[in-house]
Amino acid sequence: MIGNSTTVPTRREFLQRIALVLGAGTLATQVPWLPPLLAQPPGDSPADRVRIGIIGPGSRGGYLMRLLLATPGIEVAALCDDYAPNLERAASLCAPGTRRHSDYRELLASREIDGVVIATPLHEHAPMTLAALSAGKHVFVEKSLAYTIEECDAIGRAAKASGLVFQVGHQRLYSRRYLRAHALLARGELGPIRQFRGHWHRNGDWRRRVPKPELERKINWRLYRRYSAGLSTELGSHHFQLANWLSGTTPLSCVGYGSINHWKDGREVEDNMAVVFRYPNGVQLLWDSLISNAHHGCEFKVMCPKGYIETESGRVFLETPPPAPGLVQLVNGIEKGLFETISIGGPSWVPDLAKDTEGSLLDENWREVDAESKLQLAAFGNAIRQGKPIPGMIEHAVHAGVASLMAQFAMEENREVFWPKNLCV
Template sequence: MRSKSLDDMRHEARERRRFLARVAGVVAGSSLLSGLPWMAPLRAQPAGDAPSDRVRIGVIGTGSRGSLLLQYLLRTPGVEVAALCDDYPPHLADAMAAAGGKPKAFSDYRKLLAMPGIDGVVIATPLHQHAPICLAAFAADKHVFCEKSLALTVDECKAIARAANASPRVFQVGHQRLFSATFLHAHELVRAGRIGPITQIRASWHRNNDWRRPVSDPRLERKLNWRLYRASSGGLLTELASHHLQVANWYLDAAPLSCVGYGSVNHWKDGRDVYDNVNVLFRYRDGVTLVYDSLTSNRHHGLEIQIMGPRGTIEGESGRFYTEEPPPAPAVAALVRQIGQGRAETVAIGAPSWKPEAKSGEVGQQLRQELGGGDGTELSMAAFANAIRLGQRMPHMIEHAYRSGIAALMGQAAMDEGREIAWPGSYQ
């Protein structure tokens, strides 16, 4: 692959500025800001080349997710990736190569936080490291972007939320659906009453892979396959379900009251101690429930969240809206038709007219994607940089992070303990 010329890079920078300028226009001219103040930083015009426009970011954790965030940061106007940190040398070397060798490299996040001139950090480490790094970053007076899920324990979630609330710096969580045009449009439809009151939410994330990475040395097993072990991960609830829990909490504007669930390792019997098959039911106010299931042994149903009400259904991942207009029973329709034609015949309108409720064949309405498509990750990075530049905190981010992080841990506890787990209360 040929290296990019200076002209290529300048052209890309101009295109990124044009893209973010279009986004700023869409956000400023729509209803997206109504009730969604974390979108406000995207109204700002993209940064220019002046030194005063530069935001200097350090990335802590350069594995699969961190390397993706790094790609977006490198493309974001006004962002300088000044430092990279990872305690696994191959990941750090790959990230340094992707960044053109320009950032300073660290194996200890504390040394990165002590580096002069760093404005903020992006934390994309294994889950068990979120709390100590977040707390150290706030203590160092840095702006913080932390990947989901918030933390590995309830006490850690509360500690991060309290520190973020007390800090004057920007805090943002890696729930990219908050910046997805599709989910923002879906939220508008819900607020406008297009599906009626939400009566149930169903979400699933089905895969068919073992989630395992090859290791060259058994001593690296728990470092590279951290998602498979309780000491470093909550498995499917924290790594996957936390996304849909955030959406449910957002659309219902509430945290779950309690949950029950079952989990098992029924397929990948390879020494992991996180479940490969989970089923959890979350109870919200007004009798609304979120039914969640995830497994890693069958991908047929894939990834989806369905928000349902008496007037319609929204499928967020596929980005479609379906109206709920049940047709009349066939016999009743025939009788109405005959009356309209001035004739009447004997028509059975009892049991023979009944038909099973088959799945709707409606095509549905495509939800909008005018913010550039994608899942919102790119815009979340731009919003973080703009918020730092503007000195503008993101309202409600702490609550989104706390509610989804705690809900994921509630689901894990319900499966482990075989009982109903109640919401543990506010971090305040």
């Protein structure tokens, strides 16, 4: 959603925000995609300015554009959309004179553009990204990477060969609570990862208002298989990326089911799905999504023998909580001895109910919703200014993109889908 106003933070505010993320332990040295954030902040010179073109400044693209307008050293220099209302609305928020295009190839031909942000329907990601890289433009492309596995691989290869900055919209890579979860797991404090469990539940038809019937597929492209892979790519890709990142590997195979059991309104993609990914060492990712009940919301859990993490809510729960102070234990013991009743008979087993513990927060300041998206765009701008690709981004993009499509194919073809061989990364 495009806001009506943008606030450009001062350089000091911006640096403070970055310091907050990098302050999470020694993350900057351990996580290869963070160092671009440590770059010298841009000055006021035009040479320090990175000129970005937005391809698809609609809903998500408009949101990214608003964040870019508030990022020091970045100029939104051109807009491209073949849907005029989106283009007009976006242009009204940019500086007067910002170039407008209805064909992305015109935008890519412009020498005034250093890089592009691509936030278009899924089926357009690959042709646009490949064309942008071929035109020598740095690319930030929204997740999920592409519509087919072959396209994911082709983008990965082109990005590697180009030496240009390439980034994908997996903003959790810049989230302090995810970085802390990653560090906690890397230190082995919870033991090895034994299972991932994720879900993304909403209650809504996922439709946007259509002014004319002929625009149905253009505006509600997410609902049609020709343009989208539905819940797998639109929601699942975030959690599949997390599983790959936190496990440090990729899945071996995937099985799953899905159906349209609630929103029977002519859509072609599933409104519910459940998949199981098989990872090395017997680890699984159990993931499901539905858009007919929002009670459980969105969560991604990492289960380990000594504890588990709820990454979305940013909490860690230890299996054996740290013992209470000695004085408390002594008083509790005396109290128990005095007042506890001794049962003569009773159940021979205790029900395995969920533990009702609050856990502890991974990060106290995580409620700033936009923080991670702002930082990934700042990293994109800094990397372009430095002229160095951001390490790890191609791998995250390709691996998450491929995993999302595996989940979709497993459902559609009712078979176990194996990790493709000979991928570029």
